[in-house]
Amino acid sequence: QLCSLFQNRMNLTYIALNSNYFSHLPQCMFEGLYSLMVLHAHSNLLRVIQKDLFKDLHNLQSVDLSNNAIVFIHPSNIEMIGKLDSQYKPNTQLTIKHNSFECNCEMKGVRDWITSMLNKKRRRLKFTSDKCTSPAIRAWRNDYVHNFTTTWLECNAMIVIKVSTISGGSILFVTLLTLLLLKTFWRDIKYKRMVHKARKHEDYALVHANNIEHDAFVSYHVEKLLWVEQDLCNQLENGPDIKFKLIYDDRIIPGGSLFTSLGIAIHNSRKIIFVVSRAWVKDAMNQFEVDMALAKLLDDYRDMIIVLLMEHIPKDEMPDKVKMIIKHNNCLRWSNNEKKQAKFWRDLKLELGKHHLELKEPVQEDDINEEA
Known part of the structure; x- marks a missing residue:
């Protein structure tokens, strides 16, 4: 209904809407009023002058918005005031006193326009300003709509937050991706490092x-x-x-009893590999080797047993000692799949390669003299 008040009034030059308790002016209110020069809308309950409300008011010269409750005016509206800046036109006038302006970054456009108009050599703006009511710091400092100041961070907080969020998200993504890749390829990296170390035989x-x-x-x-x-x-x-060095029963040089020879071979080995199959579990001789390995384990206090599971064996078919060894030691499963076999050999070599190499100590001159 408000829009119909001025419909087809293209030649209208003056409108007074003051003291009508308007809280909002619809977007279509001033459509087509190309000749309007004076607009009085003071003493109402207006809170916001939205974007492009005055877009058709090309001849607008005087606006009075005082005595409202306005917190925000979109810059596109006041830019229409005095747009037709001619020497034959009266001075431009803007009255905005007695409102509730929030002097924030959104009001910078209004502030900058007013400041530029006031600084013109031919001063053509009659302006009645108003104090900022918020934020509290600007109200306390008695800042005005046309001269309040803002910090860069205040007006770019969302950009900082977005950039920080994107950067933080990117860093988190890269970190998680790196951790995932490390988890996936960590054993490969360790193996490559061990091989590289071994090849520096000098x-x-x-x-x-x-x-x-x-x-x-x-x-x-x-x-x-x-x-x-x-x-x-x-x-x-x-x-x-x-290249590792292995010992097993077929390589033991006869001499003394078999049990003594096996005990010496186990004692002189850094690791013990159990090739576990159903037949191995049932073999009494292998039980002796298990006992010897456990005795060596107690003596050396280190991880020295490697279990190679050659086939699936239900736990109820295993002796308690074998189950304990499988549970508490390095256990690798043999597979007929070539890719899994490659990982099997890699992991087995990694286990055997622990403490396999050490850096040569430099020869000291004192040692040479002592030998001489």
């Missing part, structure tokens, strides 16, 4: 602890002898990277 040497002659003693059932000789030994002793 700077590194095998670790020879007291009485240690072999990297591992292999306990197996005779049915797995072919696998031990053709697969296990070929991968560990004749591989292209690190």
Whole structure:
């Protein structure tokens, strides 16, 4: 209904809407009023002068919005005031006193327009300003609508938050991705590092602890002898990277009792590999080797047992000692899948490679003199 008040009044030059208790002016209120020069809307209850409300008022010269409750005027409206700046037009006038302006970043456009008009050499703006009512700091300082100041951070807080959020999210994403990649390829990285270290043979040497002659003693059932000789030994002793030294019953030089020879071989090995199969579990001889391994484990206090599960064996078919060893030691599962076999050999070499190499100590001159 308000829009119909001035419909088809293209020649209207003056409108007085004061003292009518208007709280809002619809967007269509001044459409087509191209000749309007004076607009009085003081003494109402207006709170916001929205964007492009005055977009058709090309001849507007005087606006009175005083004595309302206005908190915000969109800059597009006051830019229409005095737009037709001619020497034949009267001075431009803007009255906005007695309102409730929020002097924030959204009001910067209004502030800048008023300031630019007041600074013109030919001063054509008659302006009655109003104090800021918020934020509290500006009200306390008695800042005015036309001269309040803002900080860069205040007006760009959302940009800072967005940039920080995006940056933080990106850093978090990269961190999570890095952790995921490290988790996925960590053992590959460790293996490459171990191989690289081993290839620097001029700077590194095998670790020879007291009485240690072999990297591992292999306990197996005779049915797995072919696998031990053709697969296990070929991968560990004749591989292209690190060459380990294995000992098992067929390589033990006869001398004394078999049990004594086995005990010495186990004692002189850094690790013990159990090639676990159903037949191995049932073999009494292997139970002796398990007991010897547990005794060595108690003496050395370190992880020295590696379990290779060659097939699925239900727990109820395993002796308690074997179940305990599988539960508390490094356990690798053999697979017929080639990709899984590659990981199997990599992980087995990593376990055997622990403490396998050490940096050579530099030869001291005092040592040379003593030898001489």
